[in-house]
Amino acid sequence: MVADHVADSTQEKNKETDVLESTRIVVKNALEKLGYPDEVYELLKEPIRMMTVRIPVRMDDGTTKIFTGYRAQHNDAVGPTKGGVRFHPDVTEDEVKALSIWMSLKAGIVDLPYGGGKGGIICDPREMSFRELEGLSRGYVRAISQIVGPNKDIPAPDVFTNSQIMAWMMDEYSRIDEFNSPGFITGKPIVLGGSHGRESATAKGVTIVINEAAKKRGLDVKGARVVVQGFGNAGSYLSKFLHDAGAKVVGISDAYGALHDPDGLDIDYLLDRRDSFGTVTKLFDNTISNKDLLELDCDILVPAAVENQITEENAHNIKADIIVEAANGPTTMAATKILTERGKLLVPDVLASAGGVTVSYFEWVQNNQGYYWTEDEIDEKLHENIIKAFNNIYNTAETRRVDMRLAAYMVGVRKMAEASRFRGWI
Ligand SMILES: NC(=O)C1=CN([C@@H]2O[C@H](COP(=O)(O)OP(=O)(O)OC[C@H]3O[C@@H](n4cnc5c(N)ncnc54)[C@H](O)[C@@H]3O)[C@@H](O)[C@H]2O)C=CC1
């Protein structure tokens, strides 16, 4: 009896953190609210294409290690699929599928001519040399080369990948294609056709969203106490932008722990000391856990690391009034319900983190036209897109009396559903 109960509750736990299953539930709810028939859900609940690849890499010690990678293409009715590639030990097939669905929703929300795609490789780049990482990046591109390309599916950076990895991938694809193909991938170094503003775009988008959310709550960002989980691309730039705007960043974290100072952390010092994987807490003795970080007293909480950080276990203890999801999938469905019932303003990932793919789109457009914009031009276009998307979703949530996540899914799913219908797929 006791054993059964334990097994049941473990299953319940797994169900709560099953990102693919919970994404499907919200997609289904959104389609039902919009009045679409079941066939639309049947089409959109899975990627249209999913490739699993095995990538042999000659390691520095002379052995050959075989890595497993994935590329999911969710829906290409609107246009080519687009989305980042993640290098992380916890990558799974279902996670990559869910991430590709979220990319489709983001493209719909900021009105880009794309569907969603996503890739991942099970590996720990923190344990690999530069040479091994280059071999892995190039091997992945060779393995998926048939299904990607500037007009098919366009990768980009995500967790533990960066502009150097994009450069190797672009170079490998260009060799296969026998053509210089900057539009194959975004998030490249500027000298290889990267865009001004892409590196900080995700954080800039999150900053814009935070400002809009704060206005709705009558909160002045200047002086507001902020906690940011994750100190990589999204989290570190965000901490800097908020710090420069006069907010007090009282907590930050990385995969190994968290730092807390109620008087505000020295963000410039931490930025200077962090490594390329967003690790900084190892330099300190007086760290707290990621769990404690999320429950700190603050006005704004920004999860900017990995999935399933706010669950039904800690949602009751979150003190922040505004929670803005810079990470993909940091809050479970059960926790979303709890936070909404507690009157918190929760801005969902598919809206809050859409700045990255927006500037990736600008990068791709610049590559296609061979003419490049200034950082000010990029910033202006990004501002316009994100503010429009925020207001659209905020108003949808108010008028349809739904939480912002469901409102975002309703806004995000519509374009691909319509495009699939016009194409005669459903
Ligand atoms: N880079 C981009 O343009 C975009 C990133 N995102 C999302 O933002 C989140 C962070 O991505 P990036 O900043 O690009 O990654 P990154 O690799 O630059 O940084 C990741 C950060 O998360 C921390 N981390 C890793 N595993 C962790 C764990 N198990 N617990 C706590 N912290 C952990 C790392 O130590 C690091 O500080 C991800 O969910 C990603 O999908 C969303 C949109 C675009």
Ligand SMILES: O=C(O)CCC(=O)C(=O)O
């Ligand atoms: O920049 C892109 O194309 C994709 C960024 C991404 O992977 C994400 O928004 O999760």
